[in-house]
Amino acid sequence: MPATLTFYGAAGEVTGSCYLIDTGEVRFLIDCGMFQGGREADRKNRETFDFDPRDIGFVLLSHAHIDHSGLVPRLAAQGFRGPIYATRATVDLCEVMLPDSAYIQEREAQQADLDRRRARGKLRYEHAPLYTVVQAQASLKLMRGIDYDTEFEPHPGLRCRFLDAGHILGSAIVEVVLPGRSGERIVFSGDLGQPGHPIVRDATRIREADTLLIESTYGNRCHKSMEDTVNELAHALRHTLTGKRGNVIIPAFAVGRTQDLLFLLARLWQQQRVPPLDVIVDSPMATAATAVTMRHASLFDQETKTVLAWLRDDDPGFRVRFVQEVEESMALNARRGGAVIISASGMCDAGRIKHHLKYNLGRPECSIVIAGFQAAGSLGRRLVDRVPSVRIFGEQIAVRAEIFTIGGLSAHADQRALLDWLGELRRPPRQTVLVHGEPLAAETLRQAVISTLGWKPLVAARGQSIALGR
Ligand SMILES: [Zn+2]
Numbered sequence: 228m229p230a231t232l233t234f235y236g237a238a239g240e241v242t243g244s245c246y247l248i249d250t251g252e253v254r255f256l257i258d259c260g261m262f263q264g265g266r267e268a269d270r271k272n273r274e275t276f277d278f279d280p281r282d283i284g285f286v287l288l289s290h291a292h293i294d295h296s297g298l299v300p301r302l303a304a305q306g307f308r309g310p311i312y313a314t315r316a317t318v319d320l321c322e323v324m325l326p327d328s329a330y331i332q333e334r335e336a337q338q339a340d341l342d343r344r345r346a347r348g349k350l351r352y353e354h355a356p357l358y359t360v361v362q363a364q365a366s367l368k369l370m371r372g373i374d375y376d377t378e379f380e381p382h383p384g385l386r387c388r389f390l391d392a393g394h395i396l397g398s399a400i401v402e403v404v405l406p407g408r409s410g411e412r413i414v415f416s417g418d419l420g421q422p423g424h425p426i427v428r429d430a431t432r433i434r435e436a437d438t439l440l441i442e443s444t445y446g447n448r449c450h451k452s453m454e455d456t457v458n459e460l461a462h463a464l465r466h467t468l469t470g471k472r473g474n475v476i477i478p479a480f481a482v483g484r485t486q487d488l489l490f491l492l493a494r495l496w497q498q499q500r501v502p503p504l505d506v507i508v509d510s511p512m513a514t515a516a517t518a519v520t521m522r523h524a525s526l527f528d529q530e531t532k533t534v535l536a537w538l539r540d541d542d543p544g545f546r547v548r549f550v551q552e553v554e555e556s557m558a559l560n561a562r563r564g565g566a567v568i569i570s571a572s573g574m575c576d577a578g579r580i581k582h583h584l585k586y587n588l589g590r591p592e593c594s595i596v597i598a599g600f601q602a603a604g605s606l607g608r609r610l611v612d613r614v615p616s617v618r619i620f621g622e623q624i625a626v627r628a629e630i631f632t633i634g635g636l637s638a639h640a641d642q643r644a645l646l647d648w649l650g651e652l653r654r655p656p657r658q659t660v661l662v663h664g665e666p667l668a669a670e671t672l673r674q675a676v677i678s679t680l681g682w683k684p685l686v687a688a689r690g691q692s693i694a695l696g697r
């Protein structure tokens with residue numbers, strides 16, 4: 228029996244990353260991610276796994292983002308008992324993110340229960356959380372931290388390695404070499420970062436693969452350059468703080484984007500391109516993620532290390548205030564100007580950012596800087612689309628603040644970067660499979676790979692299996 232690989236998620240879409248490899252001797256997963264975005268995703272998350280969690284020997288986790296790690300607690304709750312291997316930074320981030328994910332689900336379940344009771348049985352939908360905080364914590368006990376570039380054997384003769392993916396702290400390309408004569412080398416790109424992305428080192432260039440899985444999130448897009456992006460950010464800060472004397476509000480994902488922004492702000496300060504900044508991070512999750520990030524400073528790229536050394540040695544006065552208590556957060560509502568407030572959620576639909584928008588959107592001297600992806604239907608997207616007013620906490624608020632949309636901070640490689648990364652392989656893989664992309668993005672990348680490299684990649688479909696080994 229040849230070994231097989233089956234795509235259970237992030238096939239024809241960008242969330243739910245989960246691939247099962249069956250060598251005949253052992254079955255294991257690469258990622259066990261949550262599907263995200265609407266009711267259909269919720270349905271898929273609630274389906275029973277297409278395999279028996281008790282039969283899975285171990286899990287290899289590419290990084291901590293919930294669409295790659297979010298169903299790990301459910302897997303463990305349904306009988307999986309093996310080790311979960313990930314880089315040390317990924318394990319640390321999961322300790323913050325998985326219990327938080329569980330907490331959000333528990334709260335939503337309580338709310339749904341309340342709604343159901345109010346509707347007197349007229350609403351029929353499942354409302355149990357996918358997993359509880361207790362279950363999330365239990366699954367964390369299975370995690371084993373592994374250093375980058377270090378070979379380990381989760382099963383006799385089966386060799387694995389994590390290599391830099393340049394996407395977020397701890398993110399990895401996963402390399403697996405199957406035992407036996409074929410020695411099939413399987414490489415999963417994980418989520419690949421755009422070269423030059425703040426904080427993390429650029430993705431490792433892979434030279435060899437027999438079976439290659441590559442993400443295609445932005446297979447049909449080219450990002451704005453980092454230089455243009457930073458210029459726009461500097462302009463928004465100067466214009467608002469010095470010119471209009473208002474506040475700058477930046478909605479940002481707690482993990483990754485918040486730390487990227489802190490680094491960019493420090494560097495702009497170092498380059499004396501902005502006035503002295505009063506930076507406030509108002510999100511307990513972002514505070515925890517920043518603490519984890521600082522514990523892994525050895526993983527930073529050279530540019531980040533240089534800025535940190537300057538902050539430490541020269542002490543130029545750059546301070547970031549991390550707000551924990553609700554009272555302290557509420558006190559910020561009275562700030563009239565001079566503050567740079569970074570808060571979550573990244574798409575403005577939940578969390579403390581909604582309060583900051585409520586108090587600053589109506590004031591023309593303030594600015595909102597949108598630095599991340601805003602899904603259709605989100606409050607953030609309506610701001611990007613320049614609607615005249617929005618509803619926050621039941622109150623209609625006119626949008627008088629300026630909205631700056633700065634692109635180029637995406638944590639995913641664009642088409643050019645994906646093709647460059649593929650172009651580093653010494654010879655074409657026997658099979659290349661495009662995963663983790665909407666159909667249009669994946670198909671556009673497939674055409675680009677055919678025309679530039681002459682390879683014939685496949686776009687993965689959910690539930691599809693491919694043979695591994697000759
Ligand atoms: Zn990711």
